Amino acid sequence: xxxxxxxxxxxxxxxxxxxxxxxMSQKNISAVVSDITIDQALLLIILEEHPGYSQKEIGxxxxxxxASITRMISLMVRNGLLKKGTHPEDKRRSSLQITKKGQxxxxxxxxxxxxxxxxxxxxxxxxxxxxVEEVLRKVIRNCSGRxxx
Amino acid sequence: xxxxxxxxxxxxxxxxxxxxxxxMSQKNISAVVSDITIDQALLLIILEEHPGYSQKEIGxxxxxxxASITRMISLMVRNGLLKKGTHPEDKRRSSLQITKKGQxxxxxxxxxxxxxxxxxxxxxxxxxxxxVEEVLRKVIRNCSGRxxx
DNA sequence: TTCACATAATTGATACATCAATTAAATTTA
DNA sequence: TAAATTTAATTGATGTATCAATTATGTGAA
Numbered sequence: 001x002x003x004x005x006x007x008x009x010x011x012x013x014x015x016x017x018x019x020x021x022x023x024m025s026q027k028n029i030s031a032v033v034s035d036i037t038i039d040q041a042l043l044l045i046i047l048e049e050h051p052g053y054s055q056k057e058i059g060x061x062x063x064x065x066x067a068s069i070t071r072m073i074s075l076m077v078r079n080g081l082l083k084k085g086t087h088p089e090d091k092r093r094s095s096l097q098i099t100k101k102g103q104x105x106x107x108x109x110x111x112x113x114x115x116x117x118x119x120x121x122x123x124x125x126x127x128x129x130x131x132v133e134e135v136l137r138k139v140i141r142n143c144s145g146r147x148x149x
Numbered sequence: 150x151x152x153x154x155x156x157x158x159x160x161x162x163x164x165x166x167x168x169x170x171x172x173m174s175q176k177n178i179s180a181v182v183s184d185i186t187i188d189q190a191l192l193l194i195i196l197e198e199h200p201g202y203s204q205k206e207i208g209x210x211x212x213x214x215x216a217s218i219t220r221m222i223s224l225m226v227r228n229g230l231l232k233k234g235t236h237p238e239d240k241r242r243s244s245l246q247i248t249k250k251g252q253x254x255x256x257x258x259x260x261x262x263x264x265x266x267x268x269x270x271x272x273x274x275x276x277x278x279x280x281v282e283e284v285l286r287k288v289i290r291n292c293s294g295r296x297x298x
Numbered sequence: 299t300t301c302a303c304a305t306a307a308t309t310g311a312t313a314c315a316t317c318a319a320t321t322a323a324a325t326t327t328a
Numbered sequence: 329t330a331a332a333t334t335t336a337a338t339t340g341a342t343g344t345a346t347c348a349a350t351t352a353t354g355t356g357a358a
Contacts, residue, residue, distance in 0.1 A: 003259050003262075004266075005198055006194060006262075007210060010270070010281060010282055011167070011170055011269070013285045013289075014163060014167050014285060015167050015212075016212055016285075016289055017163055017285045017289050017292075018164050019212055020288070020292040021288065024292040024293075042155050045154075046155065046156075061156060110152050113155075114152055119291060120288050120292050121159070121288065123291075124284060124287050128280075128284045129159050131277075131280060131281070132159060132162075132281050132284050132285065133159055135277045135281050136162045136163060138273050139166050139269050139270065142268060142271050142272075142273075143169040143173040143269050144169060144173075
């Protein structure tokens with residue numbers, strides 16, 4: 001039986017990578033803005049780039065379920081980062097607005113996130129990064145909508 | 150300000166990869182063993198490979214906090230996959246045993262997990278995979294124990 | 299126009315994640 | 329040996345994840 005131990009697969013490495021990156025990121029973010037999570041920061045930035053996006057659309061970008069987005073947003077409203085109303089032309093949709101506090105946070109977060117990325121990719125050249133992306137995209141494709149025979 | 154949108158970074162791709170892989174895996178696993186999660190399956194396999202490991206050690210391998218391991222295990226005990234006692238030589242430690250049901254599950258899971266991996270890596274050659282691992286390990290190293298200046 | 303269907307968001311149930319604080323046993327060190 | 333420190337596991341608080349079911353609105357076809 002040629003079954004590799006879970007710890008000896010790429011998937012293990014991929015998972016470890018994202019966890020380490022998140023841990024480092026969260027630490028550096030918390031040093032600047034204490035009451036926000038990485039996921040909330042991302043959501044905020046996405047929303048600033050795409051004002052007027054629905055929760056559905058945000059979820060699509062962040063590949064998160066609708067339910068997760070609903071809960072993240074209600075937390076962020078409670079924490080004063082977002083304001084929420086209903087879309088005038090489609091009452092099913094919510095209309096989301098970044099508050100002043102949210103805007104201030106974004107300004108603080110952008111440089112930190114930039115530094116985190118640079119830190120994580122230090123001494124790794126662009127071609128290597130592209131190769132990784134290319135391979136991982138194949139994996140994503142392989143995993144999309146497939147079941148084992 | 151040269152700030153890439155979050156969706157245009159490797160980290161985004163890495164995160165998406167692991168999510169797609171997990172989604173595909175969970176689906177295929179559920180088709181064979183309906184009442185187990187990927188994480189529980191992994192824990193079971195790790196424990197079989199390393200009988201006598203402490204929760205601490207298991208957590209180390211799976212890079213999960215002690216608290217997570219505690220809760221996973223108590224769930225698995227409740228679900229009849231594990232038995233738990235105290236270690237005779239060190240009463241702080243727990244001694245974990247895979248039940249018969251747990252063993253049966255492992256036998257069912259190993260082939261599915263093998264297929265999942267193969268499916269995910271289909272048409273990607275070994276050298277590509279190694280390169281990805283090499284680069285990601287650099288990222289992991291870069292993110293370990295570093296704070297931004 | 300009404301009725302079937304699609305879509306956006308929410309909610310409940312459950313699993314897992316982190317952090318901080320606690321308990322209890324083992325080990326060091328004074 | 330007694331006291332201080334370390335270590336393994338647990339617990340509480342909180343955030344996120346999934347799935348399935350529900351609500352409410354919008355849209356297309358009969």
